[in-house]
Amino acid sequence: FSQVRRRIGPVLVRRTYQLGKAAMDRKDREEAVAQFETMLRVADDADVRTEAGIAELRELGAGFLELSRAMPAKNAPPTAAAPPAAAPSASPATPRLNPIVAPIVVQQRFPQWVPPDAVSRTRDFRGSVRVQISAEGKVTSAEIVKSVHPAYDQQLLRAARGWLYEPARKDGLPIPSEKTVEVAVGPSAKPGG
Numbered sequence: 001f002s003q004v005r006r007r008i009g010p011v012l013v014r015r016t017y018q019l020g021k022a023a024m025d026r027k028d029r030e031e032a033v034a035q036f037e038t039m040l041r042v043a044d045d046a047d048v049r050t051e052a053g054i055a056e057l058r059e060l061g062a063g064f065l066e067l068s069r070a071m072p073a074k075n076a077p078p079t080a081a082a083p084p085a086a087a088p089s090a091s092p093a094t095p096r097l098n099p100i101v102a103p104i105v106v107q108q109r110f111p112q113w114v115p116p117d118a119v120s121r122t123r124d125f126r127g128s129v130r131v132q133i134s135a136e137g138k139v140t141s142a143e144i145v146k147s148v149h150p151a152y153d154q155q156l157l158r159a160a161r162g163w164l165y166e167p168a169r170k171d172g173l174p175i176p177s178e179k180t181v182e183v184a185v186g187p188s189a190k191p192g193g
Helices: 002-025 029-043 054-070 150-160
Strands: 104-107 125-133 139-146 164-166 168-170 173-175 177-185
Touching: 002 029, 002 054, 029 054, 054 125, 125 150, 139 150, 150 177
Parallel strands: none
Antiparallel strands: 104 164, 125 139, 125 177, 168 173
């Protein structure tokens, strides 16, 4: 069982992470919470937690679980109108979410586009790559979201793993994050995007 968990666990962690993020994008609180809770249970398994990239995903998942729990319920019944307050309170009744500051590019070099054939020389190609960024600002993993061109994708992944960022921040502290970078290559495309 241990070998099976080591093989399937990381796949399940990544999949439930993606499903949780998609649920957050849809503002589906219950689904997001359920997916991130499942992800964290699997990521905490002794056979899974030592696998490559799981610690970073676990940290991301924990942050997104916290944000998901703070989202309003999707089908919350409307509340009756409250009487006007006499004066604003010094401390609000509900805590404010501190925004997460997105990562900032320090170094993001794109590989040179060398068209493999005459037809490719005349066309523009677009795609995107998703990178996981550590709290130190280093890319810990990269995956093609939408293929730019089969001859370019692997070069792009290699380059992306060397990109550097000022890490995302929450409450002023660096945190792991995820970023999707749009890429365009071809005669009329600006380098890298």
